[in-house]
Amino acid sequence: MTSAIRPLLISNVRLADDQTVSVSVVGGRIEAIGPNVAPPADALVEDGGGALLLPGFVEGHTHLDKTHWGREWYRNEVGPNLTDRIANEREFRKNSGHDAGVQSLALSHAFLAAGTTRLRTHVDIDTDAGLRYLEGVLGTRDTLAGVLDMQIVAFPQSGMLIRPGTEELLGNALAAGADVLGALDPALIDGDPAGSLNATFALAERHGKPIDIHLHEPGEIGAFTLKLLLDRVEALGMQGRVVVSHAFCLGALPEPTALLERVARLRVALLTSAPPSRPVPPLKRCRELGITIFGGNDGIRDTWTPYGVPDMLERAMLIGTRYDLRRDDDLAVAFDCVSAAAAQGCGFADYGLYAGARADLVLVDAETLAHAVVARPARKLVVANGRIVARDGALVHAA
């Protein structure tokens, strides 16, 4: 997918402010965007037909390696506890023929067709599977390198300290191409919050990698772990290099302001899938304090959850309902969570609708941005890194 691609002019599209513009694309970048844009030499010209132009969507947190997307329906008969789900999944993946390479490619294709051009995926690293799932997802990343900008988090789904050998495997995963070090519930899974965080930060420092930690721990215990984490961010100069995913605890404290202010000061970003059945970090308060808070699907149709679709407009809609965002200006915030804020939180560069940005573009038939979020219309056209990858919801350039 790295062969030379033809320049592109997309005419007659509307921005969120309702201005009608054209966009020219050369060498995978937006060359110009505005009301009077000349077609580049030898450009393919696409009439946007008055569609709304959006930047390519950003999936801030998913698990490509776990999904059953495209496989037969998985009948979920799993017990209700976190540990039930972890054990069940490890067992399933050992025995079902589930292939992380095949599955991650299938789901990535679906993401692209629905307009997602940047994506952060957590990949399980454990002592049963070693780096097998990572190898599958690395294969998918290579295959789609020309179009899908993918970050891989090496994630100890079964715990780190409690499963000796995992720490070394995580280091191997980072050496093998994972971009980010993952972690999981230092208190409630690893049973040693200080020790687990120390090991995580040491490993990240050794490999020069950022951190993205799953923190499901609720209320006071979650807040306790989060404080320990912030201490280490501060002591080790990891400002702007740490994401806390889920952070349910921040939705359940009677007075979270002091903690949130510290999160803001240390430039720790927050990821939420906006689950309706769990407390969630206070979106507007976080934004007021300058915290980057962004959205992601989490798992999509796997042994953990039957839910989820690789459509970031649907995730924006769900974020909107979770936070009771009803006004058009509030729905723009929901969209920001799956676009600019997610690019910011994950550190995807050159993101947006401006000259010089990576040419990741989505056209939808919608009157306004809020309408697009609510109605989730089929994607008329998806351009990824300057290349047309999907039309009318279907992939046309599948590597």
Next chain:
Amino acid sequence: MTSAIRPLLISNVRLADDQTVSVSVVGGRIEAIGPNVAPPADALVEDGGGALLLPGFVEGHTHLDKTHWGREWYRNEVGPNLTDRIANEREFRKNSGHDAGVQSLALSHAFLAAGTTRLRTHVDIDTDAGLRYLEGVLGTRDTLAGVLDMQIVAFPQSGMLIRPGTEELLGNALAAGADVLGALDPALIDGDPAGSLNATFALAERHGKPIDIHLHEPGEIGAFTLKLLLDRVEALGMQGRVVVSHAFCLGALPEPTALLERVARLRVALLTSAPPSRPVPPLKRCRELGITIFGGNDGIRDTWTPYGVPDMLERAMLIGTRYDLRRDDDLAVAFDCVSAAAAQGCGFADYGLYAGARADLVLVDAETLAHAVVARPARKLVVANGRIVARDGALVHAA
């Protein structure tokens, strides 16, 4: 839509238990359903192609008269309070040319196309509009009488006691064809919980109608109002004739069991739209106690909310995520909320997949019931009251 219709045989469809069956339909009823069903004389034969067969869906609570469905996008700039929303809507409807007849027909068509064949709608009755919205919705009910089974609730959206004249209008609405008496927050809107409930129950008794009350009142005040309501159900013999919609209070009490047991004993049904940002009645606990609890969209794309689609499979999915239902058997409960439980709660007769039931059928390409809820596939075929009304998601028989 009441002309004689041709008998029908739908072959090669699967039930939720995976058994392959055929269904014969004569005179708007299921004549037979099973593995060896003979086609009725002169039957139209449809090959189901192995699709999953579901009963027509039931919308337990919506507001057909308010929707903007099919109109231009409404830019929501409304203030955050209940009273802001009520006042804004009254103003909008007075000045925007919004027509309850046109809009309720547009949304009903969309409901039918997506497989909903029974529907309870609340219709605003207030001293500005009088019965104008009701007349529009009655027109839609007449138009679709042959296919869509519609219950109309006369609903005092702007309050009853606080707007003198409303009570009389509600009586007029019941006399004019509304099936159910509505009510709204007797304490927090009407300001007189005992007085408001007394007036509501007296009016319902006078007209011999059941009651469906919007109870948004939270926590202790909601529980207080609910107790007053239950007292009146008991005193007036209204067991099995009252629905409490929303009932947020039941999701926020430290110990709701005694109250829930009384709800069960008095056969008061509960309706939830499963909003992610509000407390909700405990679904499984309610079902264990024998309470009929069912689902509905509430408003769809109106001045209150931008959200919602007339697709009860999507509502079932949202109910599933709100209650964190992940197992296949739990997803069957989510589906029950928009099918059998909703028919039970609203009192729609002859509902289900059995010989003698009203022939309301939906075919979807899904492996299992849980898969249908999660994936919300396009409706291959919709039969309403024995008549094919939609194919592949599009209405083919629009009155």
